[in-house]
Amino acid sequence: MRGALVLLAPLVGAAVLTSRSDLDDCPGYSTSNIQQFGQRLTADLSLAGDACNTYGSDLPDLKLLVEEQSEHRLHVLIYDANEEVYQVPESVILRPECEKEPKESHLRFDYEENPFSFRVLRGDEVLFDTSGTNLVFQSQYLYLRTWLPNHPNLYGLGEHSDSLRLPTTNYTRTMWNRDAYGIPSGTNLYGTHPIYIDHRKNGTHGVFFLNSNGMDIKIDKTEDGRQYLDYNTVGGVLDFYFLAGPRPKDVSVQYSEVVGLPAMQSYWAFGYHNCRYGYQDVFEVAEVVYNYSRAGIPLETMWTDIDYMDRRRVFTLDEERFPLDKMQELVSHLHRHDQHYIVMVDPAVSHSGKRGSDRGVFLYRDHEQNELYQGAVWPGATVYPDWFNPDTQFYWNEEFKRFFSKENGVDIDGLWIDMNEASNFCPYPCQNPAEYAIENILPPPPPPIRSPPRRLPGFPASFQPGHSPSPSIPTKRDNLVQKMGNIKKRTSEKAKKIGLADRNLINPAYQIANLAGSLSNKTIDTEIIHAGDGYAEYDTHNIYGTMMGSASRKAMLQRRPHARPLVITRSTFAGAGAQVGHWLGDNVSQWDKHRVSIAQMLAFASIFQVPMVGTDVCGFAGNTTEELCARWAMLGGFYPFFRNHNEFGSVAQEFYRWPVVAQAARKIIDIRYRLLDYLYTSFHRQTVTGTPFLQPLFYVYPEDEKTFGNELQFFFGDALLISPVVGEGEDFVQAYFPDDVFYDWFTGAVVPGGSVTLRNVGLTDIPIHIRGGRIIPLRVTSATTTTELRKRGFELLIAPGADGRAAGELYLDDGESIEARAAEIRFEFAQGRLKVLGKFGYHPTVAVEAVTLLGQGRGRRHVTRVHIELTGPTEVKL
Ligand SMILES: *[C@@H]1O[C@H](CO)[C@@H](O)[C@H](O)[C@H]1NC(C)=O
Ligand SMILES: *[C@@H]1O[C@H](CO)[C@@H](O)[C@H](O)[C@H]1NC(C)=O
Ligand SMILES: *[C@@H]1O[C@H](CO)[C@@H](O)[C@H](O)[C@H]1NC(C)=O
Ligand SMILES: *[C@@H]1O[C@H](CO)[C@@H](O)[C@H](O)[C@H]1NC(C)=O
Numbered sequence: 082m083r084g085a086l087v088l089l090a091p092l093v094g095a096a097v098l099t100s101r102s103d104l105d106d107c108p109g110y111s112t113s114n115i116q117q118f119g120q121r122l123t124a125d126l127s128l129a130g131d132a133c134n135t136y137g138s139d140l141p142d143l144k145l146l147v148e149e150q151s152e153h154r155l156h157v158l159i160y161d162a163n164e165e166v167y168q169v170p171e172s173v174i175l176r177p178e179c180e181k182e183p184k185e186s187h188l189r190f191d192y193e194e195n196p197f198s199f200r201v202l203r204g205d206e207v208l209f210d211t212s213g214t215n216l217v218f219q220s221q222y223l224y225l226r227t228w229l230p231n232h233p234n235l236y237g238l239g240e241h242s243d244s245l246r247l248p249t250t251n252y253t254r255t256m257w258n259r260d261a262y263g264i265p266s267g268t269n270l271y272g273t274h275p276i277y278i279d280h281r282k283n284g285t286h287g288v289f290f291l292n293s294n295g296m297d298i299k300i301d302k303t304e305d306g307r308q309y310l311d312y313n314t315v316g317g318v319l320d321f322y323f324l325a326g327p328r329p330k331d332v333s334v335q336y337s338e339v340v341g342l343p344a345m346q347s348y349w350a351f352g353y354h355n356c357r358y359g360y361q362d363v364f365e366v367a368e369v370v371y372n373y374s375r376a377g378i379p380l381e382t383m384w385t386d387i388d389y390m391d392r393r394r395v396f397t398l399d400e401e402r403f404p405l406d407k408m409q410e411l412v413s414h415l416h417r418h419d420q421h422y423i424v425m426v427d428p429a430v431s432h433s434g435k436r437g438s439d440r441g442v443f444l445y446r447d448h449e450q451n452e453l454y455q456g457a458v459w460p461g462a463t464v465y466p467d468w469f470n471p472d473t474q475f476y477w478n479e480e481f482k483r484f485f486s487k488e489n490g491v492d493i494d495g496l497w498i499d500m501n502e503a504s505n506f507c508p509y510p511c512q513n514p515a516e517y518a519i520e521n522i523l524p525p526p527p528p529p530i531r532s533p534p535r536r537l538p539g540f541p542a543s544f545q546p547g548h549s550p551s552p553s554i555p556t557k558r559d560n561l562v563q564k565m566g567n568i569k570k571r572t573s574e575k576a577k578k579i580g581l582a583d584r585n586l587i588n589p590a591y592q593i594a595n596l597a598g599s600l601s602n603k604t605i606d607t608e609i610i611h612a613g614d615g616y617a618e619y620d621t622h623n624i625y626g627t628m629m630g631s632a633s634r635k636a637m638l639q640r641r642p643h644a645r646p647l648v649i650t651r652s653t654f655a656g657a658g659a660q661v662g663h664w665l666g667d668n669v670s671q672w673d674k675h676r677v678s679i680a681q682m683l684a685f686a687s688i689f690q691v692p693m694v695g696t697d698v699c700g701f702a703g704n705t706t707e708e709l710c711a712r713w714a715m716l717g718g719f720y721p722f723f724r725n726h727n728e729f730g731s732v733a734q735e736f737y738r739w740p741v742v743a744q745a746a747r748k749i750i751d752i753r754y755r756l757l758d759y760l761y762t763s764f765h766r767q768t769v770t771g772t773p774f775l776q777p778l779f780y781v782y783p784e785d786e787k788t789f790g791n792e793l794q795f796f797f798g799d800a801l802l803i804s805p806v807v808g809e810g811e812d813f814v815q816a817y818f819p820d821d822v823f824y825d826w827f828t829g830a831v832v833p834g835g836s837v838t839l840r841n842v843g844l845t846d847i848p849i850h851i852r853g854g855r856i857i858p859l860r861v862t863s864a865t866t867t868t869e870l871r872k873r874g875f876e877l878l879i880a881p882g883a884d885g886r887a888a889g890e891l892y893l894d895d896g897e898s899i900e901a902r903a904a905e906i907r908f909e910f911a912q913g914r915l916k917v918l919g920k921f922g923y924h925p926t927v928a929v930e931a932v933t934l935l936g937q938g939r940g941r942r943h944v945t946r947v948h949i950e951l952t953g954p955t956e957v958k959l
């Protein structure tokens with residue numbers, strides 16, 4: 082905040098107040114007691130006139146804290162002087178430290194004292210500017226507006242299914258996690274990520290609003306044409322992190338320094354996954370595994386939705402359709418074939434089938450009366466774990482240890498968590514969840530068990546026709562050892578930053594544009610008070626799913642302490658990527674969903690730091706078609722998380738169901754697997770540096786205006802440009818190639834820059850181009866599992882840039898350990914010589930067997946057989 086005490090020059094239009102009707106009378110705050118020590122400025126803010134009490138009562142006394150936390154991060158916090166107002170707990174987002182001796186900041190904080198307003202600048206450029214509007218800080222409403230340049234390029238503010246570059250007029254982004262079936266555009270979806278990137282031709286910056294309350298962020302123009310973005314939130318404090326850029330990828334890296342680096346995944350997690358809702362029994366699941374192998378389509382991981390549960394109750398098995406012995410045989414079969422297995426777990430626990438209530442780990446409607454809060458989800462009336470209760474982790478660990486036991490349970494390799502917004506089917510006010518469930522949810526009796534099952538060569542005898550089913554081991558158990566919960570009663574002596582008393586926690590006066598209606602509709606009642614410090618669900622709703630994610634990751638870790646847990650979740654909050662991956666929810670088998678998945682994936686991977694992301698390939702709800710499923714298979718090959726998943730009742734869409742789709746799948750899995758180490762290396766780099774491995778075009782070419790609105794092509798790693806066909810009946814792509822060297826993946830031919838129509842793209846094709854200047858490590862051939870793949874030798878694909886040079890990286894480790902010995906190898910090519918440099922802490926069993934050089938002068942492709950051990954530095958003449 083150098084120059085912080087400089088008063089602002091009057092700003093153009095500063096006096097123009099726009100028609101915010103009821104807010105216009107709000108007096109704003111005046112500044113006093115300004116103190117500055119080094120990188121830190123503090124001040125008192127006092128209400129500068131009569132309270133306007135628009136949506137609650139104005140807080141008279143606030144405090145301002147400004148910190149230059151590093152040369153590229155400025156923190157601005159405006160909070161209540163008494164520190165009673167809720168702030169996002171440190172257990173969910175650990176606040177970043179200030180650097181001890183930061184270099185001179187690229188960002189500057191200027192403010193006006195009376196009424197208080199502020200600006201954030203980079204050089205002379207104003208990045209954020211609240212002047213001319215008074216901030217409002219009320220018990221149930223906060224308001225802050227920033228002016229923006231006209232036609233801003235804004236990205237982020239998830240989760241949504243709108244364009245990657247956000248609309249700039251009449252646009253509201255509501256943040257209130259919601260079970261958003263069909264992912265409709267223009268509405269609040271499953272997660273909350275209040276960060277935006279503002280990309281300008283001469284620089285990019287980011288603004289992260291650390292607030293978990295329900296909010297509307299509005300982007301629009303005033304009547305006199307001034308562009309703005311404003312925050313309207315029903316609680317919390319004004320907590321902003323300004324990220325200086327100046328390039329888009331710098332903003333992503335700087336954001337990772339605030340919310341945490343994403344979790345590294347196991348090598349196998351990047352293999353192909355198959356799932357569907359509605360497999361009727363374990364035999365059908367086994368038959369799908371068998372049908373994939375017969376079709377020659379590599380299936381790395383098989384999944385099961387809630388079908389495996391006894392009456393859809395978590396931590397139980399349907400003893401008739403998914404008996405434990407058969408489940409164990411299925412899992413052993415998969416494991417013997419180097420394949421993996423994953424099932425779904427929901428947070429809501431059947432009220433009548435629950436364990437854990439003795440320990441008080443569920444949410445209470447009334448702690449004193451010992452009355453549990455109940456909603457209605459898949460199993461009927463349900464209770465919900467309270468992640469704030471310190472005993473809940475113990476309960477969750479015990480359930481996982483028991484039910485997912487290697488010896489006596491279902492030995493899953495990864496986890497899928499759903500319904501954690503949290504979803505409650507019973508609308509507010511949910512008076513009688515049990516009755517609601519009986520009338521609306523409970524499934525019709527399941528279809529009879531198929532008998533006899535088909536012959537499945539390779540499966541155990543018990544899976545074959547004629548085998549009489551053995552009695553299954555009961556999976557229910559009596560209550561666990563009781564451990565009395567230490568629920569801290571809400572005392573009058575409240576801890577700080579927990580939430581103001583006397584608020585309307587059900588219907589705040591300011592109503593956000595939640596598509597589900599009121600805050601508590603279709604979710605947990607927002608007036609529920611959590612155990613522990615006593616946070617209200619009103620304030621913490623948006624972090625429920627992320628807290629479940631982190632508890633589930635811990636529970637998986639205590640089963641397999643050394644393996645990286647794969648946890649795929651539906652609901653996320655800022656920073657969730659450090660614990661979990663995300664699938665993009667219940668989409669629809671429609672072309673626009675196929676198309677928007679690219680923008681959604683890019684937002685999560687590049688901006689929100691949740692790089693393990695993908696949508697349901699071929700679409701979840703509705704019926705897919707052969708054409709859509711083939712195109713989606715080709716695109717899905719470039720999702721970090723590649724899973725086909727389908728709704729109950731929709732036409733079957735496993736990749737082997739149509740010859741063309743099977744062919745598309747075999748081809749794209751072959752390409753993906755040959756590239757798997759390149760994917761693994763690029764992904765790993767993001768987990769240690771924050772540099773996004775999937776990138777929109779403007780991340781790579783930030784000065785090229787033609788890239789700013791491009792959301793249909795993307796970079797997979799920094800070397801591959803992917804240009805999928807996105808329209809029904811189309812066999813072409815209107816692609817754009819920035820001014821650089823690009824080679825066709827399939828032919829090696831150089832493509833010209835500019836707008837190009839790529840033609841004759843068949844159903845089993847997808848245009849892939851290699852950016853000049855890069856070296857891509859490949860496996861010489863693909864394999865049916867990733868375990869087998871790791872035994873294949875390497876090939877280096879060298880794509881020289883305009884200067885004839887190229888470079889690339891290869892990260893290698895054992896593929897699954899948390900503390901893994903690793904090799905970080907760098908390849909450099911110039912003037913016919915290839916150098917291999919780096920750290921060689923892990924020795925692969927295979928060597929580089931071939932080098933392929935792309936380039937105009939020597940024919941399109943030149944393949945050299947080589948033998949380069951990747952165990953130490955070396956240099957080779959090609
Ligand atoms: C960026 O460009 C704007 C005009 O487009 C100009 O006003 C501003 O000073 C420039 N900022 C920098 C840092 O060059
Ligand atoms: C703004 O959007 C709302 C909701 O989508 C719509 O009803 C309204 O007509 C739009 N207003 C303008 C001026 O476009
Ligand atoms: C497996 O393939 C067989 C033969 O094509 C088919 O009859 C059967 O329906 C398939 N089953 C499943 C579950 O995919
Ligand atoms: C809850 O949602 C349903 C639609 O799903 C709607 O009909 C109802 O009005 C909503 N109720 C409230 C209180 O918002």
Ligand SMILES: *[C@@H]1O[C@H](CO)[C@@H](O)[C@H](O)[C@H]1NC(C)=O
Pocket residue numbers: 703704730731732
């Ligand atoms: C999907 O196809 C099935 C079987 O043909 C049919 O019963 C169902 O109504 C279709 N669903 C939709 C949404 O068209």
Ligand SMILES: CC(=O)N[C@H]1CO[C@H](CO)[C@@H](O)[C@@H]1O
Pocket residue numbers: 242262263264265266669673674677
């Ligand atoms: C973006 C989009 O097309 N969303 C649609 C998703 O599906 C729901 C219902 O299935 C529609 O209402 C949305 O418009």
